[in-house]
Amino acid sequence: MRKAIGLILIWGLLSALSPWSARAQSGEVYAITNARIVPITRPVIERGTIVIRGGKIAAVGQNVSIPAGARVINARGMWVYPGFIDSGTTIGLTEIGQVPATVDVNELGDFNPQLRAITAVHPASEIIPVTRVNGITTVLTTPRGGILSGQAALINLDGWTWEEMLVKAPVGIYFNFPSIVAGRFFDPETFQPRERSFQEARRQRDERLQRVRQLLEDARAYAKAKKAAETSVPEGNATGDGDLHPFLINPVLESLVPVVEGALPLIVAANEERDIKAAVEFAEEQKVKIILSGGLEAPRVAQLLKEKNIPVLFGPVLSLPRREDDPYDSVFTAPKQLFEAGVKFAFLTNDAANVRNLPYHAAMAVAFGLPREEALKALTIYPAEIFGVADRLGSIEVGKIANLVVWDGDPLEIRSQVRHLFINGKPVPLTSKHTQLYERYRNRP
Amino acid sequence: MRNIGAFSSVARIWGLVVILLGSGLSFTEPVSAQAPQSEARDEVTLIRGATILTVTRGRIENGSILIRGGKIAAVGRNITAPPGAKVIEATGKYIMPGIIDCHSHIAIDGGVNEGTLAVTSMVRIEDVLNPTDINIYRDLAGGVTTANILHGSANPIGGLNAVIKLRWGKTAREMLFEGAMPGIKFALGENPKRSNFTPPPGTPRRYPATRLGVEYVIREAFTQARNYMRQWEEYERRRKAGENVVPPRRDLKLEPLVEILQGKRLVHAHAYRADEILMLIRLAEEFGFKIATFQHVLEGYKVAREIAAHGAGASTFSDWWAYKVEAYDAIPYNGALMARRGVIVSFNSDSAELARRLNLEAAKAMKYGGLSEDEALALITINPAKQLRIDHRVGSIEVGKDADLVIYSGHPLSVYSIVEKVFIDGQLYFDREADLARRAELQKEKEALKARERSDERRGGPRGRPPENP
Numbered sequence: 001m002r003k004a005i006g007l008i009l010i011w012g013l014l015s016a017l018s019p020w021s022a023r024a025q026s027g028e029v030y031a032i033t034n035a036r037i038v039p040i041t042r043p044v045i046e047r048g049t050i051v052i053r054g055g056k057i058a059a060v061g062q063n064v065s066i067p068a069g070a071r072v073i074n075a076r077g078m079w080v081y082p083g084f085i086d087s088g089t090t091i092g093l094t095e096i097g098q099v100p101a102t103v104d105v106n107e108l109g110d111f112n113p114q115l116r117a118i119t120a121v122h123p124a125s126e127i128i129p130v131t132r133v134n135g136i137t138t139v140l141t142t143p144r145g146g147i148l149s150g151q152a153a154l155i156n157l158d159g160w161t162w163e164e165m166l167v168k169a170p171v172g173i174y175f176n177f178p179s180i181v182a183g184r185f186f187d188p189e190t191f192q193p194r195e196r197s198f199q200e201a202r203r204q205r206d207e208r209l210q211r212v213r214q215l216l217e218d219a220r221a222y223a224k225a226k227k228a229a230e231t232s233v234p235e236g237n238a239t240g241d242g243d244l245h246p247f248l249i250n251p252v253l254e255s256l257v258p259v260v261e262g263a264l265p266l267i268v269a270a271n272e273e274r275d276i277k278a279a280v281e282f283a284e285e286q287k288v289k290i291i292l293s294g295g296l297e298a299p300r301v302a303q304l305l306k307e308k309n310i311p312v313l314f315g316p317v318l319s320l321p322r323r324e325d326d327p328y329d330s331v332f333t334a335p336k337q338l339f340e341a342g343v344k345f346a347f348l349t350n351d352a353a354n355v356r357n358l359p360y361h362a363a364m365a366v367a368f369g370l371p372r373e374e375a376l377k378a379l380t381i382y383p384a385e386i387f388g389v390a391d392r393l394g395s396i397e398v399g400k401i402a403n404l405v406v407w408d409g410d411p412l413e414i415r416s417q418v419r420h421l422f423i424n425g426k427p428v429p430l431t432s433k434h435t436q437l438y439e440r441y442r443n444r445p
Numbered sequence: 446m447r448n449i450g451a452f453s454s455v456a457r458i459w460g461l462v463v464i465l466l467g468s469g470l471s472f473t474e475p476v477s478a479q480a481p482q483s484e485a486r487d488e489v490t491l492i493r494g495a496t497i498l499t500v501t502r503g504r505i506e507n508g509s510i511l512i513r514g515g516k517i518a519a520v521g522r523n524i525t526a527p528p529g530a531k532v533i534e535a536t537g538k539y540i541m542p543g544i545i546d547c548h549s550h551i552a553i554d555g556g557v558n559e560g561t562l563a564v565t566s567m568v569r570i571e572d573v574l575n576p577t578d579i580n581i582y583r584d585l586a587g588g589v590t591t592a593n594i595l596h597g598s599a600n601p602i603g604g605l606n607a608v609i610k611l612r613w614g615k616t617a618r619e620m621l622f623e624g625a626m627p628g629i630k631f632a633l634g635e636n637p638k639r640s641n642f643t644p645p646p647g648t649p650r651r652y653p654a655t656r657l658g659v660e661y662v663i664r665e666a667f668t669q670a671r672n673y674m675r676q677w678e679e680y681e682r683r684r685k686a687g688e689n690v691v692p693p694r695r696d697l698k699l700e701p702l703v704e705i706l707q708g709k710r711l712v713h714a715h716a717y718r719a720d721e722i723l724m725l726i727r728l729a730e731e732f733g734f735k736i737a738t739f740q741h742v743l744e745g746y747k748v749a750r751e752i753a754a755h756g757a758g759a760s761t762f763s764d765w766w767a768y769k770v771e772a773y774d775a776i777p778y779n780g781a782l783m784a785r786r787g788v789i790v791s792f793n794s795d796s797a798e799l800a801r802r803l804n805l806e807a808a809k810a811m812k813y814g815g816l817s818e819d820e821a822l823a824l825i826t827i828n829p830a831k832q833l834r835i836d837h838r839v840g841s842i843e844v845g846k847d848a849d850l851v852i853y854s855g856h857p858l859s860v861y862s863i864v865e866k867v868f869i870d871g872q873l874y875f876d877r878e879a880d881l882a883r884r885a886e887l888q889k890e891k892e893a894l895k896a897r898e899r900s901d902e903r904r905g906g907p908r909g910r911p912p913e914n915p
Contacts, residue, residue, distance in 0.1 A: 098641045098769035127767065191645035320798045324579050325891065327884060328586045328801075353767035360805065363860035413860055414808040434766075438778040438814075441746050442785075 029053045030427070031066040032406060032420070035075035039396040040082055040380050050080060052402040055425030060396055073420055075406050081376075082396050083137025083403035083423065084411075085154075085383040086358045087313040088293055088348030091131065091139050092121030092155065092162070097353075106145030110208075111215060114255040115150030117141050118169040121162040127352055129432035132157040134356040135411055137403040137423050138167060138393060140313075140348070140383075142174040142267065147208060148215070149174040151255065152267055154387050156403065158423035167401075171387045172267040172291055173259060177279045178208035179272060209282065216286050219256035226257075265289040267313070271296040271322065280308055291386060293348065296322055299334045302341035311386045312338060312345040314378075317361040329368055335378070336369035346383035347375075363412040375412065401425070489513050490871060491526040494536035495852065500819060500826050501841040510540065512848040515870035520842055533852075533866075541822060541857050542841050543590025543849030543869065544803050545829040547760040548713075548740050548793035551580040551592065551800070552609065552620070558597035559604060563637070563652060563662045566629060567697040568604035570594050574617035580797035581620075585611040585875045587801030588851040588864045591622060591839055593793075593829075595740075596630045598715040601637045601653065601662040603630035605701055606713065608833055610849070610869050626834040628711035628737065629701055633659055633721040634771050641769060660724050667732045670702035677703075711737035711834065713760070717771035719747035726755045738832045740793070742783075743775035749786035758789040758832035763809040780824060781814020791829035804857040811858070818858060847871075 030052040037045040037060065051059040051067060066072060095102035104120045121141060131139070137157055143150035151170035159165035182201035187194040196204075229247035258264035268279045271294045280301070283290040292298060295312040296319060298305060305312065314335060321330040338345050347362050349355050362375040384394025392401050402425035409416035421428045493509035497520065511519040511530075526532050550557050554575035559565045574594070584592070590611055596604040608625035635641055638654050653659050676693040683690045704710035712729070716722045716739045729736050738758040739745060743766070745752055745759045752759060761783070766775035784790045792807055794800035803825045810816040810824055830840025838847050848871035855862035867875035 096767055096770055096773055098635075126773075130766075318798065318802070320580070320583065325887070328583045328880070354765070357764070360860060364802070367861050367863050414805055415811050415858065417812065434776040434778065434813075437746075437774060437776045438782070442778075442782055444747075444750070 028426075029058075029067050029070040030073065030402075030422070030425070031064075031070040032073045032075050032080055032404065033066065035078055035080045035406065037080045037396060038082075038376070040376060041395040041397060048080075050396065050402075050404065052404070052422060052425045055402060057396060057398055057400050057402045057404075057425075060398060073406070075420070077408075078419055079407045079409070079411070080396065081135070081405050081407060081411055082380045082394060083132075083405055083421075084135055084358055084379040085346065085394065086136055086139040086349055086355050087346040087383045087386070088315070088350050089139040089141050089355050090144065090352045091127055091141050091157070091355060092123070092125055092165075093117060093141055093143065094352045095122070095125055095127065105143055107143060107150065108145070110146040110211070111148045111252065112143070112146060112150050113148040113173045113215075113259075114251045115143055116153070116169065117143050117150055118153035118155070118162055118166055121153065121155060121165060123159055123162055123165060126433040127355070128157050130353070130434055131355045132421060132423065132428060133418060133430050133432050133435070134359070135405040135407065135418050135421070136355055136358050137405065137421075139355060140171060140387065144174065144176070144269075147176055147178060147212060149176060154389065156401070156423050158426070158428050164424075167393065168387060168389050170264060172265040173255070174293075175212075175266040175268045175290075177268050177270040177275050177282075178205045178212075179270070179275050180205045209278075212282075213286065215253075216256060216260055216288070219253045219260045222250060222253040223257045223260060259288055260286075262287065262289055265291045267291045267293050269293045273297040273300040276301045277304065280304055280310065283310075284308070294350070295345075296331055296334065298343070298345075299337035299341070302338055302343050305338075305343045306341050310343075311382075312343055313348045313383070313386070314338065314345045315348040315361055316350055317347065317364050318357075332364050332368035335362075335365035335375070339370055339374050344382060344386065346378050346386055359412050360414060366412065372412070487514065488871060489518075489527055489530040490533065490848075491524065491530050492533045492535050492540065492850070492852070493524070493526075494534055495538045495540045496856075497842055498539060498541040498818075498822060498857070499842040500542055500822050501843060503819070507536075508540075510842065510848070510850065512868070512871040515848055515872070517842060517844055517846050517848050520844060535852055538865065539853040539856050539862070540842070541588075541804075541851050541853070542826045543839065543851055543867065544588045544825045545791070545833070545835075545840060546584070546589050546592040546794050546800050546803060546825075547738065547791045547829040547832055548795045549584075549592040549594055549797075549800060550597070550795070551584060551797050552576065552578045552594060552617075554578075556597075558599040560597075560599035560651070563600055564602040564666050564698060565596075565600050565604050566602050566666075566699075566701040568596070570596060570604060570607040571617075571621065574607060574609070574620065576613075576615060576617045576620055580800075581611050582613050582875075584794075584797060584800040585613050585867055586864060586877075586880070588804060588853075588857070588867060589794075589800050590849040590851070590867060590869050590874075591830075591833075591835070592800070593628070593713070593833055595628075595713060598630070598632035598636035599639075600630075600632060601659045602666055602702070603632060605629050608835065611874065612869055612872075613874050622835065624838075626711055627701075627704070627709070628713050628833075629705065630740075631663070631712055631714035631725070633714060633716040633725060634718060635769055636715065637662075656718075656721055656724075659721070660728065663725070663728060666699075666702055667706070667728075670699045670706060671732065673699040674703045674706055705734050706732060708734065713738045713740050715740045717741055717743050717775075719744040722748050723751055726751055726757065730755070737834075738791075741795070743772050743779060745788070746776065746779045746782035747774075749783045749788055752783065753787040758791065758828070759783050760791045760793045760829065760832060762795070763792050763806040764813070777809060777813035780810045781816050784810075784816060784820065784824075785814075789828050789831050790824055791832055792824045793829070804853075804862075805860060808858040808860075821858060 032050045037048040048062050049064040090105050093104045140154050142152035152172050153169035154167040154171050155165040180201045182196050182198040268290045270276050270279050291311050293313040295314050298312050319331045349358050366372050366375045381394035384390040402422050404422040406420035407416050490512040497505040497508040509524040511524050552575050554573045559568045594607045606628040608622040609620040610622050612620050637659050653662050680692050736757040738760045740760050742759045742761050764777035766772050780790050807821040807824045810821045827840035830836035839849050850868040852866040853862045865877045
């Protein structure tokens with residue numbers, strides 16, 4: 001008993017001393033004052049104040065009074081931006097790329113729409129602190145395997161558990177759109193290079209697409225059968241008791257019901273012009289909602305995307321041109337072209353360890369013609385809108401989740417530093433595995 | 446290279462045979478590239494009105510650079526254009542030295558790795574340079590003017606490198622950096638021990654499979670090389686003494702290693718972990734040679750003192766990490782920490798994509814570890830030039846050096862700046878304006894080619910790409 005009391009005392013002492021102690025108190029009130037506030041959805045506020053209470057933004061403006069007892073951060077000469085959102089990552093699902101034991105990205109089999117990314121997000125991943133200390137507070141994390149890979153989750157990059165990190169799941173089902181890949185390829189079965197004709201490649205693509213079509217058909221039939229069972233056998237349905245032919249839940253088809261009903265989008269990964277066109281056609285035919293992911297050749301199809309109102313999770317901007325004879329800057333200028341065509345887009349990195357560089361993808365698009373304000377929106381409010389969470393994230397407005405980053409300069413400039421970070425209204429220490437190793441080895445005698 | 450895809454590592458015995466046959470007896474003769482472009486000899490160009498970042502001699506506002514015969518003839522504030530000089534107005538622009546990428550795999554025709562053997566010092570990048578690789582142009586458009594083209598990291602002792610200038614449009618031979626000191630690729634850790642690589646079914650694993658084995662392979666090779674060197678020394682001694690002696694049998698694998706022992710060839714050693722870095726330093730010291738650069742060297746910050754004491758350079762990434770176990774302790778402060786301990790540090794690309802924005806990679810050393818502007822720019826200019834022993838020619842804006850220059854729209858450490866013009870040997874090799882202007886014309890040409898292809902198709906003529914060799 002004495003030992004137990006001792007442990008509790010030590011624990012109490014440690015938690016009081018650690019920078020994390022403040023985070024335990026979610027009822028805490030904070031005020032960031034004297035800051036240049038960039039709300040994104042409204043004009044910049046000079047020398048403004050933001051009040052944070054209960055994890056949310058309680059007040060924003062020039063004439064906001066600081067509540068008594070609030071912890072005050074004087075941000076004179078600094079900028080406050082909403083936390084940036086990466087619209088395509090595998091954060092939490094992967095740690096070290098070459099070590100399969102640490103990677104939960106690619107499940108076996110082509111069709112796994114029932115898989116839920118959120119349940120495997122590893123809150124202790126070292127990648128999470130490394131990412132957030134550069135101002136990225138929210139990411140879409142998705143499985144990537146097979147054809148229908150699983151359910152994407154939008155997460156905040158702080159929390160003791162994945163439940164605390166969760167913003168929204170599912171956001172959509174990740175769909176690697178079958179591509180026509182002709183030409184020389186490496187055959188993993190024979191370990192030899194082999195040639196695939198265009199005809200063969202197209203046949204293979206069509207077969208794969210037909211299987212997706214069939215699965216969606218099955219999901220429609222399943223939904224109908226389920227509804228019928230619910231109305232005709234009101235009691236047997238729940239347990240199957242007393243019913244000779246109970247309705248059996250099928251988790252795979254169940255996961256696709258919101259898709260065929262138009263409530264949940266497919267996040268369609270496609271880069272090639274013809275794949276994007278085929279994906280749009282497929283969505284029309286199947287009457288499903290889609291979000292395009294990757295979309296490196298989306299500018300070639302911009303009119304169609306605009307017409308069909310399909311948003312794009314674009315990137316990585318820092319990619320080589322797709323074709324040998326593309327202009328050297330074809331990917332750098334793509335966001336500008338999408339903007340000019342009126343296509344809504346957000347930025348993604350399709351990465352995990354390097355997600356911290358998200359702002360520099362956006363910056364390259366600005367260097368090649370995208371208006372800076374649009375780049376900032378594509379890091380904040382646009383993804384929030386695309387993922388259906390604009391009431392909670394993506395700008396600095398009263399009532400939204402307080403994901404706030406205090407920068408000492410332009411967040412798109414590499415030299416700028418993050419000075420303070422709030423996620424879910426709690427201050428997060430600006431430390432990571434990298435800062436810890438830095439401190440340790442810079443002091444090596 | 447960071448990772449070895451199974452495809453690129455597939456054994457290419459035939460390639461090796463062809464290389465050996467092709468190189469013939471001239472094998473160890475020094476690379477004799479042509480002299481700098483002759484058309485540049487008499488040309489005089491003045492670039493004026495720009496902010497000049499010399500890297501070694503500070504910053505000149507509203508400065509001018511006079512180029513004569515491909516070299517920098519004058520740098521300063523009040524330079525007037527000699528009669529007949531071409532004048533380039535650069536008011537409001539920034540000029541810095543051409544970027545030097547100390548680790549690149551562009552312009553290589555075919556497999557980067559000769560993975561069949563643990564020691565492949567008989568193969569040469571020079572034999573497989575492809576001057577039409579579009580990535581040369583893409584990297585040029587990002588301000589890169591010189592690149593160290595290396596083999597992959599499949600072997601403890603890899604092949605012989607080629608330092609090139611990105612003279613887009615010239616032949617492979619004309620791209621070679623004339624007079625650059627020859628080098629060789631070494632590799633330590635996970636890649637040479639093949640731990641991230643599944644051999645094709647039925648293929649035996651290649652020795653070594655541990656870091657211990659990697660050390661032994663290198664030690665064994667240098668032991669042989671030292672014996673071989675002594676045989677030749679003994680032969681020369683006796684021959685000069687008038688004895689009628691039979692020369693030792695030539696060994697193309699050992700000759701480059703002898704050059705290392707004699708200080709005539711630079712070792713560029715791919716390494717990650719602190720232990721293997723230290724191992725190679727001690728092994729080299731034992732055999733009496735120096736490591737020119739550690740490449741990647743992601744744990745270099747843990748043994749920065751030892752690297753500095755040995756005198757090796759460090760050619761690293763700004764912030765890549767976590768792609769394999771030996772990269773899990775990589776930190777973006779690595780470059781700054783090593784620099785602060787006196788190591789000559791450069792940031793390389795190892796990637797045709799990343800090479801297009803090395804200026805921004807350099808900026809990360811200011812963010813992580815607080816290097817100054819000049820120190821950051823040195824990471825991609827004068828420091829890699831020192832590492833490749835070409836700093837008397839390139840790497841800074843100084844009178845007498847090659848006119849390898851990049852004109853940026855703004856400060857090169859700002860994300861909003863883009864490359865507008867790139868000069869190599871005083872010649873304009875990239876011009877964004879000209880590139881933009883040519884696009885419509887190229888598009889037209891492409892449409893015409895497509896139309897011709899279609900009509901050939903109708904006539905049943907040849908179409909598509911001919912099948913590649915089996």
